[in-house]
Amino acid sequence: MEIGFLALLSGAVLSSKAADNGIISVPSSHSAAETLDRLESAIGKLGLTVFARIDFSGDAAKAGIALRPSQLLIFGNPKAGTPLMIAAPTAAIDLPLKALAWEDPDGRVWLSYNRPEYLKERHGFPAELVKNIAGIKALVEAATA
Numbered sequence: 001m002e003i004g005f006l007a008l009l010s011g012a013v014l015s016s017k018a019a020d021n022g023i024i025s026v027p028s029s030h031s032a033a034e035t036l037d038r039l040e041s042a043i044g045k046l047g048l049t050v051f052a053r054i055d056f057s058g059d060a061a062k063a064g065i066a067l068r069p070s071q072l073l074i075f076g077n078p079k080a081g082t083p084l085m086i087a088a089p090t091a092a093i094d095l096p097l098k099a100l101a102w103e104d105p106d107g108r109v110w111l112s113y114n115r116p117e118y119l120k121e122r123h124g125f126p127a128e129l130v131k132n133i134a135g136i137k138a139l140v141e142a143a144t145a
Contacts, residue, residue, distance in 0.1 A: 022118025024137075028109040028144035032057075032069035032101040035111050039099055039143035043075050046135075050075045051096055068103040075099075080132040088123040097136055099143075111144050 028035040033055075040050055052074040060067035076096030084091040100112045116133045119125075 022115045022122065023112050024115050024140075025110040025112040026140050026144045028101065028111050030109065030144070032071055032103050032109050035101040035109055035143055036071050036073050036099070039073055039101075039111070039139060040075075042139050042142050043073075046139075048075055048077050049096075068105070069109070070100070070102040072098055072100050084119075084123070084125050084129050084132060087129060088125040091119065091123040091125055094119050094122070095133075097133060099136070099140060111140050113140055 030038065036053065040053070043050055050073065052072075054072040054074075056070040056072065057067040058071075074096050075098075081091075081095045081097075084095060094114060098113065101109060102112065103109050113136050116130045116136065119133065120127060120130050
């Protein structure tokens with residue numbers, strides 16, 4: 001019973017520590033590339049702009065370095081992001097929005113993104129502007145399902 005409690009406590013600490021860095025990671029039932037394909041499709045249906053897609057593992061392979069699948073999608077909408085940058089210019093360092101599809105050492109795929117409330121805390125923009133970027137959660141959930 002004591003070991004179970006320690007394992008539970010350890011998991012809570014890890015979850016708490018992960019939450020402190022503002023990153024949310026959602027497990028995906030697809031490969032990293034397919035997860036980002038699904039996200040890109042959902043983004044397109046909403047009329048958002050995809051600014052870039054970076055294939056870190058592909059670029060690493062070209063350099064002769066092995067890296068588990070890892071791709072980043074940079075996307076957004078100036079109508080949503082610009083008010084955040086007006087309110088807090090430093091928000092531009094975290095905008096446009098980003099989502100990282102990556103594979104862990106056990107072969108599980110995750111889609112990670114910055115928690116919108118964390119960005120509010122980090123940059124100090126008004127709480128009412130969180131809604132401008134909160135839609136990332138639904139996009140990630142759709143892409144990983």
